[in-house]
Amino acid sequence: MIKWLLILASVLFLPSVHAEGIEALTITTNPDGSQDYSVTLQVLAIMTALSFIPAAVIMMTSFTRIIVVLAILRQAIGLQQTPSNQILLGMSLFLSIFIMAPIYQQVNERAIEPYLNEQVTSVQALELAKEPMKAFMLSQVRIKDLETFAKIAGHDKLDSPEDTPLIVLIPAFVTSELQTAFIIGFMFFIPFLIVDLVVASVLMAMGMMMLSPMIVSLPFKIMLFVLVDGWSLVMGTLAKSFGLGV
Numbered sequence: 001m002i003k004w005l006l007i008l009a010s011v012l013f014l015p016s017v018h019a020e021g022i023e024a025l026t027i028t029t030n031p032d033g034s035q036d037y038s039v040t041l042q043v044l045a046i047m048t049a050l051s052f053i054p055a056a057v058i059m060m061t062s063f064t065r066i067i068v069v070l071a072i073l074r075q076a077i078g079l080q081q082t083p084s085n086q087i088l089l090g091m092s093l094f095l096s097i098f099i100m101a102p103i104y105q106q107v108n109e110r111a112i113e114p115y116l117n118e119q120v121t122s123v124q125a126l127e128l129a130k131e132p133m134k135a136f137m138l139s140q141v142r143i144k145d146l147e148t149f150a151k152i153a154g155h156d157k158l159d160s161p162e163d164t165p166l167i168v169l170i171p172a173f174v175t176s177e178l179q180t181a182f183i184i185g186f187m188f189f190i191p192f193l194i195v196d197l198v199v200a201s202v203l204m205a206m207g208m209m210m211l212s213p214m215i216v217s218l219p220f221k222i223m224l225f226v227l228v229d230g231w232s233l234v235m236g237t238l239a240k241s242f243g244l245g246v
Contacts, residue, residue: 057096060133060137061096065241065242067092072181077225099239100136141172145172195224
């Protein structure tokens with residue numbers, strides 16, 4: 001996984017550095033025979049790229065859709081801090097690893113292993129690593145979002161979606177993921193909303209207007225979620241939304 005993240009960071013942020021082959025450390029000999037050591041911009045670029053790895057993992061994988069759906073689900077049930085943010089992030093991360101495992105396998109077979117075996121150069125490995133990631137994002141992106149960002153970027157005359165550059169594909173993919181996440185979250189929200197409406201109507205009919213419907217409906221919503229095996233349903237739905245098990 002670490003190798004994949006480093007390849008991914010290099011694909012996004014360091015293509016020119018690898019192509020030019022800038023030396024990371026330069027040694028300057030002074031007239032008096034002493035030496036000065038200076039670090040070039042390559043190291044600075046590498047450290048900057050490493051700071052972007054979490055953003056790249058979030059924006060280019062299934063993580064965004066999963067965390068948004070789980071956050072909406074928690075809000076629909078009416079639980080403010082349960083499960084906690086750390087648990088939701090952990091669930092999203094490991095479910096993303098599960099969903100992205102076939103993509104990582106392709107990146108490993110096509111780019112990482114040939115590069116480690118010195119069968120391809122670093123630039124060729126980066127180009128090979130792009131292909132599975134682009135294929136995954138293109139399979140999930142909406143054509144409308146892709147056309148919108150391509151038009152904004154001035155790429156109106158692309159021959160095919162496969163020719164879309166990453167600088168256009170990534171924001172289109174993120175926008176599509178947010179749209180899909182809200183649609184799935186809406187479908188999960190409806191049953192709990194019905195429970196809230198029923199409880200509120202019953203309390204109103206009984207004249208118990210001072211009692212908050214949220215307090216009464218919460219145990220019923222939790223019971224409903226447990227009875228339908230909610231966590232298995234949610235995880236299965238999210239996995240199938242990416243084409244797994246279909």
